[in-house]
Amino acid sequence: MALLDDLKWRYATKAYDPTKKVSKENIDKIIEAARLAPTSSGLQPFRIVVVEDKELKEKMVPGSLNPECMRECSHVLVFAAWDLYTNERIDQVYDRITDERGLPRGRFSRYTDQIKEMYSKQSAEEHFVHTAHQSYIGLGIALAQAAELRIDATPAEGFDSKVIDEVLGLPEQGLRSVSLMYVGYSDKERDWLAPMKKVRVPKDEFVIEAA
């Protein structure tokens, strides 16, 4: 029951101790968990931008709903999704897959032709909804990894993505910010949520047994 214990332990930390840093080794593990996360067609259409620099975090404050978390956390992980699916991006992924498996390139071309055809009919905004979806799988798994390591974290949306994107130069990289994950160690004295009971929808409402 390790994961369930980790999930019970974690909560969205509301105040960080600015004197405590998360080790590089642990940041790497959190990112590695997101990197291993499954995604649609294995395309992994998102990246994680790691922000540790104080000045850079300060530049992101105007775009953030949680200025204290932004300033006082150890690291900010910015989940940024592809702005588009393109044939080149799809081919790059599948060339790597075949190369690493020792298969001829094009081995999965019937499948990749299908997904290229499907995405070619969709708008850029539809692409981004879908790439963002995939990034949330990674976010969930990254939060679980932080919890396993007993590192505090806060998933955050509702920020001004234009500010974040510009500060980090994401458009030039074909990326758009989707969510933030503040990472660090809670300052329990200022963290109002720390002592509060975790509340979830009851099981019998959450689960629907189809019949």
Place this chain on the structure above:
Amino acid sequence: MALLDDLKWRYATKAYDPTKKVSKENIDKIIEAARLAPTSSGLQPFRIVVVEDKELKEKMVPGSLNPECMRECSHVLVFAAWDLYTNERIDQVYDRITDERGLPRGRFSRYTDQIKEMYSKQSAEEHFVHTAHQSYIGLGIALAQAAELRIDATPAEGFDSKVIDEVLGLPEQGLRSVSLMYVGYSDKERDWLAPMKKVRVPKDEFVIEAA
């Protein structure tokens, strides 16, 4: 490193052994992990529909891209998100939160007024994009839980949500299907992906160190 090991172990199973069933206890653990997953404002705007019945699965086959997985897996978990944010739904969640914490109802009304105001300006489709996002956090965590239990699973999109929604009567419950998670035990002889190397984007491409 337990979670990382679990993530390395798992893959999107392509063929299930129809004779092997996942125990109710383990299905409950997978669902419990998703129930504990964090969501925006703690609203948990999604539900899991559990489908085990053969006839019901057969009715979902025409909407599915993986007919064999649908038929042969032990259980199908359908992640279904709220079609809308409404004031009533938000109040219901926050009344439960305050009740369970022994706080007066309305304790978080400044915050809930803000989110009600925000959602009132958005379209139903914008709501659904956001509720679906939250369900993907739960999907990621449910997949991690299945892996911890060494239960095979396949996350699936690309299905015909109209078929799935109608078969399960989701619209009447204010829900729309977002993703499927097939759960069971792989039939290694027919599962072409089982012996293949897991391939992911290299770390140095996945991570962007902001500076």
